[in-house]
Amino acid sequence: MIKKIYIAGPLFNTHERGYLEDIVFSLESEGYECFLPHRDQSGIDEAELEGTDMSDKTKKRIFTNDLDALNAADLTIALITGQDIDSGTSAEIGYTFASGKPVIGITAYERRYRNLFVDGMIHKTVSDVDEIIPAIESLPDSA
Numbered sequence: 001m002i003k004k005i006y007i008a009g010p011l012f013n014t015h016e017r018g019y020l021e022d023i024v025f026s027l028e029s030e031g032y033e034c035f036l037p038h039r040d041q042s043g044i045d046e047a048e049l050e051g052t053d054m055s056d057k058t059k060k061r062i063f064t065n066d067l068d069a070l071n072a073a074d075l076t077i078a079l080i081t082g083q084d085i086d087s088g089t090s091a092e093i094g095y096t097f098a099s100g101k102p103v104i105g106i107t108a109y110e111r112r113y114r115n116l117f118v119d120g121m122i123h124k125t126v127s128d129v130d131e132i133i134p135a136i137e138s139l140p141d142s143a
Helices: 014-029 044-048 056-072 086-099 129-137
Strands: 002-006 033-035 076-078 101-107 123-127
Touching: 002 044, 002 056, 002 086, 014 033, 014 076, 014 129, 033 129, 056 086, 076 086, 076 129, 086 101
Parallel strands: 002 033, 002 076, 076 101, 101 123
Antiparallel strands: none
């Protein structure tokens, strides 16, 4: 049964972070538990996250928090917009796929050719937030 969802995507600007937050709002409104990396970093204060020169200790904590959340998640939803799929998002997709868990990609109606290797790890692709819940419900282990 899918209960915990890891939300992957680029975090480089307000628009990307806001779109990821919209995805989380939609999912949490339906009772799913979500991990959103820029929102849910435990043990790291906001000043550390806002800094451009993070300490090695902070970087390690962020990596460990993200990895723990990926391991705990039943599913990853990945925002795959932009010139190419973001490198961090690609890593999260690959890790999820290698763990035998499903990945749903969301394109936000963007039309581009994607990296076919990464694209091959995505179980379903949707265009809009409203399509995510039906995509989750169509997965074999969703009930």
